[in-house]
Amino acid sequence: MIEGGWGYIWAAYGVTWMVLILYGIYVFKSPNSHLQ
Amino acid sequence: MKWFHISAVMGVSLLCIGHGLGLFVAPPEAMMGDVGRILYVHVPTAWVALVVYLISFGAAVGSLWFGRLTWDATVRASVEVGVVLTALLVFQGSVWARPTWGVWWAWDPRLTTTAIMMITYVAILIMRNAIQDSPRRLVITAVATIVAFVDVPIVYFSVKWWKSLHQDHSSPDTVSDPMILPLRLAAIGMLLLALGLIGARRKTELDRLNQEVDPASLPEPIEALSVPGESE
Amino acid sequence: MSPLTQSAHQVLSILKKDLLIEWRARTRVLSLLCFTAIILLLFSFAVGPDTATLRRHCGGYLWLSLLFCSTAMLSRSLRIEEESGAMDSLLLAPISPIWIFLGKATANAIELFIIGLMTLPICFALCDVAIADSAWRLLVIIALGSAGLAAPGTLFATITERIQGQVLLMPLLLFPLVVPMLLAAVKSTSLILTGDLMDEGGDWLTLLVFFNAMYWPLCGVLFERVVEV
Numbered sequence: 001m002i003e004g005g006w007g008y009i010w011a012a013y014g015v016t017w018m019v020l021i022l023y024g025i026y027v028f029k030s031p032n033s034h035l036q
Numbered sequence: 037m038k039w040f041h042i043s044a045v046m047g048v049s050l051l052c053i054g055h056g057l058g059l060f061v062a063p064p065e066a067m068m069g070d071v072g073r074i075l076y077v078h079v080p081t082a083w084v085a086l087v088v089y090l091i092s093f094g095a096a097v098g099s100l101w102f103g104r105l106t107w108d109a110t111v112r113a114s115v116e117v118g119v120v121l122t123a124l125l126v127f128q129g130s131v132w133a134r135p136t137w138g139v140w141w142a143w144d145p146r147l148t149t150t151a152i153m154m155i156t157y158v159a160i161l162i163m164r165n166a167i168q169d170s171p172r173r174l175v176i177t178a179v180a181t182i183v184a185f186v187d188v189p190i191v192y193f194s195v196k197w198w199k200s201l202h203q204d205h206s207s208p209d210t211v212s213d214p215m216i217l218p219l220r221l222a223a224i225g226m227l228l229l230a231l232g233l234i235g236a237r238r239k240t241e242l243d244r245l246n247q248e249v250d251p252a253s254l255p256e257p258i259e260a261l262s263v264p265g266e267s268e
Numbered sequence: 269m270s271p272l273t274q275s276a277h278q279v280l281s282i283l284k285k286d287l288l289i290e291w292r293a294r295t296r297v298l299s300l301l302c303f304t305a306i307i308l309l310l311f312s313f314a315v316g317p318d319t320a321t322l323r324r325h326c327g328g329y330l331w332l333s334l335l336f337c338s339t340a341m342l343s344r345s346l347r348i349e350e351e352s353g354a355m356d357s358l359l360l361a362p363i364s365p366i367w368i369f370l371g372k373a374t375a376n377a378i379e380l381f382i383i384g385l386m387t388l389p390i391c392f393a394l395c396d397v398a399i400a401d402s403a404w405r406l407l408v409i410i411a412l413g414s415a416g417l418a419a420p421g422t423l424f425a426t427i428t429e430r431i432q433g434q435v436l437l438m439p440l441l442l443f444p445l446v447v448p449m450l451l452a453a454v455k456s457t458s459l460i461l462t463g464d465l466m467d468e469g470g471d472w473l474t475l476l477v478f479f480n481a482m483y484w485p486l487c488g489v490l491f492e493r494v495v496e497v
Contacts, residue, residue, distance in 0.1 A: 005069065005070055005071035005135045006070060008071055008074065008131050008132070008134060008135050009059070009070065009071065009073050009074055011131050012074045012077055012078070012127070012128045012131045012132065013055065013059070013074075013077050015124070015127060015128075016077050016081065016124050016127075016128065019120065019123075019124055020120075020124075020229065023117075023120050023233065024044065024229075024233060027233050027236045027237045027240070028041070028044070028236050100493055149447065149448070152444040152447050153444070155440075155444045156441070156444040156445060159437070159440040159441050159444070160441075162437070162440070163427075163428070163431070163437055163441065166431050166437070167431060171497055172430075172497045175493050175494060175496070175497045176427050176494065176497070178493075179423075179427065179490045179493060179494055180424075180427070180441065182486070182490060183420060183423070183445065183483075183486065183487070183490065184445065186482055186483070186486060187444075187445055187448070190448045190479075255496070255497055258493075
């Protein structure tokens with residue numbers, strides 16, 4: 001049984017969410033809106 | 037408000053709930069203690085990455101078969117989202133490895149081959165950027181994606197075939213009951229989010245492609261060609 | 269003449285053409301061999317006089333050297349077609365591109381196989397190993413490994429040849445792809461050279477066969493689409 005380790009959990013979840021959110025912003029921000 | 041917006045929002049919500057439950061409500065994992073909670077982010081990411089690559093494969097086949105830009109845009113979008121997910125997967129795997137096995141990187145077949153797959157798909161994106169001619173780009177991206185995807189089952193089965201340190205697939209059957217719900221929620225949430233991301237990315241790509249390409253110059257769809265080997 | 273015999277003849281003529289080109293330029297094969305040998309030497313330098321390590325990883329060194337050699341060999345194999353417009357003429361002929369691929373990839377596989385065979389004695393000497401198990405099996409492994417490199421290699425070399433100045437792209441695409449196959453080749457080679465205690469050799473051989481069975485047809489079919497564009 002491994003004690004604690006919440007640092008790793010936060011690292012894994014934190015980075016995952018951050019990357020997904022940042023990528024989501026990049027993807028949903030339509031760069032072509034100036035064409036419309 | 038397009039379908040992919042809705043999908044992404046639903047996905048994020050489900051993912052929040054799933055992660056919330058997994059982190060704070062579910063019991064600690066039997067063998068690994070609290071660190072086992074990484075399961076709720078790692079397993080969905082792995083599963084969804086696989087599904088996304090499956091989508092890229094289907095889109096690549098469709099791209100060759102129909103020769104339309106919509107398929108090409110889907111290939112591009114799904115490969116890119118797949119790369120993002122796989123990169124996350126490698127990172128999560130490494131973070132899981134440290135407290136579990138004491139090393140940042142173990143020679144674990146599944147982790148290693150996942151990293152290798154990521155490089156392959158990144159190479160496909162690099163190659164795609166180097167080709168300016170749209171019909172060629174469509175065909176070559178599709179071909180490379182198909183070849184790369186055939187590698188994916190080999191990754192998947194490497195857990196079974198090779199001795200490894202990695203846990204067996206944490207399918208809901210092998211996980212205790214209170215852990216199934218957050219896992220399923222997180223998995224579905226992640227899938228919806230990924231689909232939303234692909235949809236949005238695809239639209240941007242399609243707009244960009246349509247801007248630069250004259251549709252008449254696209255390659256003939258396969259069905260319009262005679263079967264190779266038969267006499268003309 | 270039945271269509272099958274006709275196709276076989278076509279494949280054989282492409283094969284003969286490529287092998288003839290290689291034979292006529294056999295000094296080039298010699299330089300490829302030297303290239304492979306040098307890489308093997310570099311590996312043994314990197315490891316140092318640690319005979320135990322060298323012996324244990326002999327399979328790895330052999331196959332990595334062969335892999336690097338394949339990069340040079342494959343790009344040249346496709347460049348000669350491109351330079352004099354030979355590929356375009358080939359495509360105009362009434363031969364299905366699948367047979368062109370089959371002929372070319374087989375020629376490449378044979379060349380890799382020959383270089384592999386010639387590198388074996390060097391590997392034996394440097395790593396202080398001998399064949400502990402069946403020599404025939406070793407031949408089969410080298411043949412399957414060469415074939416496994418040649419099929420996707422020929423396809424990727426064809427793709428990247430037309431891309432301006434992207435010499436790096438072919439290995440970047442090929443190497444990650446063939447990793448599982450290389451793994452199988454390395455493991456089975458090491459087992460043959462250092463002894464197979466738990467009889468794992470059969471499993472790795474199966475993976476080699478499986479990999480080849482998957483990729484030869486796939487690359488053949490896709491080759492056609494690639495050269496059309």
